[in-house]
Amino acid sequence: MALWAAGVRVLTRHLGIQPESSAVLLGEIIGSWLVLNALLLGLKTWYRRRYSPFRDIPGPEPGPWLYGHAFDIFDEPLGRRITDWGNAQAYPHGLMHFFGLFGVSYLVPTSPAALAEVLSTRAYDYVKPAGFKRFTRRFWGHGIVSQEQEEHRLHRKTYQAVFNQGNIAQARGPLSTKSRQLVDRIHGLCAPSPSHSAIVPVTQLTARVSLDVTGLIALGVDFETILDRNPQVLEAHEALFAGSRDKRTLFALYNAAPRWLGGLIPLRVARRMDEASRVLRGACRQAIRSRAAVKANGQRLDFVAHLVQQGLYDEEAAISQIMVILGAGYESTGGTLAWILYCLATHPDSQAALRQEVRSRSRPMDESDYEALPLLNAVVLEATRLYPAFSFLLRKTIRATAISGRAIPRGTYVALCPHMVNHARHLWGPDVEAFRPERWVDRSSPAGPKLDATGGASAAVCMLSFFSGARSCVGRALALALMKRQVALLVDHFQLDPVGGTPQASGLFATSPPADLHVRFTQVR
Ligand code: HEM
Incomplete structure (x- = not known):
């Protein structure tokens, strides 16, 4: 200039x-x-x-000259247009191509082999977009979601030590306790009604249980928001992580505006989020300091305790990681659970079959039952497939790489779209849009039904809700353990019926059910 x-x-x-x-x-x-x-x-x-070196790769019509499909891909619900394109034609080399703003090319892996290459074999050839990282760093702090390469590899090991199956198995008791608190809360709502029923705002309640559980695993502290305690934590959490239109605008600005402008944007929503971040970081700091004595007693392993044990503890760095855990687990698990309840409410046959399966076990259910019941696992996985919390995530190559034998230059955008993969007819068959938990149940053995780990698809990566490979969801085991407990207890205690029309997903990064999604619960126990 x-x-x-x-x-x-x-x-x-x-x-x-x-x-x-x-x-x-x-x-x-x-x-x-x-x-x-x-x-x-x-x-x-x-x-x-x-x-464009990718012009020969199939995809939708090129779209308007100036902005291509830029608006389509960020249109709510996220990933829906890419899903339509994915099902509109065949992609012989496992790749789709479309243009975005100012002629930028986007590639979308569509086959299991191409996905495995991007997510596992060559995962570190990719980074997340700079705008996403600036946004999350400002409001959450520098945690694992914005870390890359060696820094990411290193911190992921720390996470895995806490979020592995073995450690999560130790946390089953508290997970069941939190699930019972949710059940009790809904019983409380039904109690005054002569019909023993209540219309329940499920998204709001499931989000609270998720927040409590992530607080437990991150800090070793139960915020007890499901019991209406710590309202300031809940409020700050929602202000920071729940999707909204103004946050979408702010996020779009972070992606489109030059780097120096991002931090100066004087939007009200940015100030609100800064304040929420300050409150939540303060609550985490206080929780960590007040539990110093607990740690010395050698209690169950949580993230903070692990850092201390390993001599890796640094308060501010730990708080940034804790903010990520609180954020990553909030909308995703709470939202997915709300979708599961919605699916059961709208599929009374599946609901009845699940209730029968749950009641076939002695009460209270043994902690190991939750892993063993095929239909329970199937219901959770099928709804998670249909409603992936993260529908669309972008990556950019930082070095020349390859997908399906094709050279991909440095600086290429690769869009990962769990919604498209989970809804792809070529991977799941013609009934891909149906809620059919049975696809996850293998009834071929005389020993009885068991879970089909891939849901009848050709590879595990066809169910992309938790991603796969180097940056897959570290909270998968925790989320599944929690959701299974809640679903089993809820169908045992209540009949679920739908209320209102078809809900529309929305959200910033996570695609959540609407905040006012309601389900009618009627006591059956
Ligand atoms: C149904 C619930 C959940 C779903 C569908 C889900 C999905 C995902 C997905 C798709 C990613 C990859 C994001 C990316 O690379 O950009 C991810 C990453 C992550 N998830 Fe989850 N998640 C769920 C629950 C949880 C929970 C309960 C926690 C922790 C308490 C958690 C912690 C994380 C973390 C820390 C990462 C970052 C991993 C990394 O970058 O290496 N998630 N999750």
Whole structure:
């Protein structure tokens, strides 16, 4: 810009057309600079679209010249348009291509082999987009979701030590306790009604249990929001993590505006989120400090205790990771659980069969029963398949790489779309849109039904809700353990019926059910 200004001054002096005032000169400099940039951008867009190395890869129609499908991909519910494109034609090399803003190319892996390459074999050839990382760093702190390469590899090991199956198995008792608190809460809502029923805002309640559980595993502290305690924590948590229209706008600005502008955006929502972040970090700090004595007693392993044990503890760095755990587990687990309850309410046959399976076990159910019941596991996985919490996530190559034998240059955007993969007819068959838990139950053995780990698809990666490989969800075992307990207890205690029309998913990163999703619960026990 400074160079351009100097050039304009020299040129106007040379041509003898110097403006009368410095304000006019400034206007000329800025105006001509904008025109030049628009021309360069137009040229770049034309070049990218004309000579894209991916033009031979199938995909939707190219879309408008200037912005391609940029608006389609961020349209709510996230991932829906890509799903339509995925089912509209065949993708022989496991790749789809479309244009976005200013002719930028996006590739979408569609086959299990291409997905495995991007997510596992060559996972560290990719990073998350800079706008996403700036956004999460400002409001959550620098945790595992914004860490890359060696830093990510290192911290992931710390997470795995806490979130592995063995450690989560030790936490089954507290998970069952939290699930019973949810059941008790709904009993409380039904109690005054002569019909023993209540219309329950499920998304709001399931989010609270998720927050309590993530607090337990992250900090070793139960916020007890399901019991209406710590309202300031719940409020800050919602302000920070729940999706909303103004947060979407802010996120879009972080992605589209230049880096230096991102931190200066004076939007009210940004200030609200800064304040919420301050409150939540403060609550975490207080919780950590007040439990120093508990740690010395050697209690069950939580994230903070693990860091202390390993000599890795640094308070501010730990709080950033804890914020990530609280955020990553909140909308995803709470939202998915709400979708499961909605699916059961709208599929009374599956609900009745599940109730029968749960009641076939002695009461209270043994902790190991939750893993063993095939239909319970199937119901949870099938709803999680249909409603993946993260529907669309972007990556960018940081070095030249390859997908399905095709060279992919550095700087290429690769879109991962769990919604498209989970809804792909070529992977799941013609009934892909149906809620059919039976696809996860293998009845071929005379020993009795058991869980089919891939749901009848050809590979585990076809169910992409938890991702796969190097950046897969570390909280998978915890989320499944919690959701199974809640679903089993709820269908044992209540009949679930739908209320209102078809709910629409929305959200910032996680695709959640609407905040006002209601289900009618009627006591049957
Ligand atoms: C149904 C519930 C859940 C779903 C569907 C889900 C899904 C996902 C997905 C798709 C990712 C990859 C995101 C990306 O790479 O951009 C992810 C990452 C992550 N999840 Fe989950 N998640 C769930 C629950 C949880 C819970 C309960 C926790 C923790 C308490 C958790 C912690 C994390 C963390 C820390 C990461 C980052 C992993 C990394 O970058 O290496 N998630 N999750």
